[in-house]
Amino acid sequence: GIPCSQVLLFGRSLGSGPALRLAKIARDRYHWTVGGVVLQCPYISIKQIASDYACMAGSMLIPTYYDNLCTLKDLCGDCPESLGDEGRWVPLLILHGEQDEVIWPYHSHTLYDEAVRQGHPMVEK
Template sequence: RKPAENKDRYTIVYSHSNGMDLGPWFRYLRRLGKRCESNVFAYEYSGYGLSGGRPSERNLYADIESVVKTLVCDKHMNCKRIILLGESIGSVPSIHLASSISMAGVILKAPLMSGIRTMFDYSGNTWTFDPFPNIELISKVDCPILIIHGTEDEVIDISHGISLYKRCRHPVSPLWVSGRNHSTLRLDEQFFPRIQLFITEIENFHKNQSIKV
């Protein structure tokens, strides 16, 4: 969905989960935009849906970089008006980009610590060959971060969300949703209200930052 021509609104860049394309998610994204009074820019990774190319870690990063470049250069948006929303594997490009470019904020829904940690219960140092090293990059993100995770997540255990939360530089109160799993998290009645509140928290954060400067 193209962002509306309203530069006063935030634009939410949505990075989807693995094994899906955006077709079935249109109603969810539309509701997200309405509830949060924000533009929503959703895209598909290389090799997903109608997108060409091949899925890879490198392309995952290149895809979101291209999206934000389009918003900044073609739509003349400020990065401080862009919120990154990464779901599951979508947390990977979101954290990667926000670790090097200061955004308005980042929302992580059922995020992962790293690729290997999704397969093994491993708490040591991150190996150099471990893909998707979110746990090493998240402390470099210089904007508010909201983490939402279900207590019954059967794909990415909630321990991933908790560990990432502990390493955030600017965390807000997370939302640990009791009884929700990987696919039902967004259906919880707390989901949209918490994101709405986060937008207010973003506004307050950046106002305070301006005062400090």
Template sequence: MGLSLAASFVFLPPELPDQQRAQASKNIVWDQRPAKLPGGGVARPFLWFSAPEGARSKRTVIFFHGNAEDLQLIEADIVQFTQAMKCNVLAVEYPGYGLCLKSKGCEEVSFGGVDDVAIHALLFCCQVKGIYPSQIVLHGRSLGSAPVLTLAKRAFDMFQWEIGGIILQCPFISVRQVAADYVGLAGSLLVPADCYNNMETMRRLCQSPGRSPVPILILHGQLDKVIKPYHGRTLLKQAQDLGHPCIEGHFPANATHNHWSLREDLVKPMDLFLQKYMEGWNEQAGWLGDGPSLRCF
């Protein structure tokens, strides 16, 4: 009951996606990992954009969109983002969204299904594109902030892979806290406390023994009325209080939830942050080959 209610509140796929148009995009790639792998056994669509020629061809951003978007709606924005960031970009589709509606095994949206898509996206970059986890930046916008944090934790727990960096754009403390903002504390108690609890996941990331701290940049518009900026500031302060050595926040004055200046509010702070904390972000180089091995198989 609790998770079902939360899912209806969290996941809002756009209505009547133009699947024929989306499928026709030359940037759509379908992939299926072996069934023995986490997230394997299901064919899923992604948007893949290679870095502009002569740019950072090893560096890759995996992008997780918001709850009322799909790959078709964000494609034009991702094209601009790829050109501005000068890196590869893989955009992820959630089960029950867009082209997934007609793909066996991912027709219905669920929290577990989103986590399966996330690990599939990482394996696609590493196994198919030959990119090392340390060259990958996970970028989650709004809803996408939760699977990004979960994926960074799972990648280390399952494979001992350390992600190169995390970008959280207008993230939330937890689904319950977002519900409290809209319906009050009493109503929010219907949402399970552990439902996409970013504060708890970030705490575990900050306190994971035996791993290097993952650089984290929090971006939150000060005019955001959907997920208020105190969510981003709270996550930032928690990580700082836990002693995370490479976390920063950027809170653009004129950004809302859906309207940002691509260059000033996103690309510029991201690029400066990644140059500072992600080793070799500016290197001009080609593919590394087969990518990392899976230590658990």
């Protein structure tokens, strides 16, 4: 089979939530470190997207599904000791067009800034 370290997870728009979450589950549950995660036009959370379009009232109707900011914090945080320092950081590439009118670019900027704040040494945008 293909080693986990050679597997790249890719998520675009709505798919960025499952891709990021899969990287975390692979690391935490199976002690696998994927080769990297590529997020194209990711979002902070589904709730935040609802807030962008329907203000706070709209976001109150949406449950907190696929909270990418929370998942990213967890992914940058504690990892299983068996992976050591080498397995702690999953390389992360964030791509987003500055003129995107569906998922506004500040979502990607927020995720990138949080990864940097968490000390992630392998994040690019």
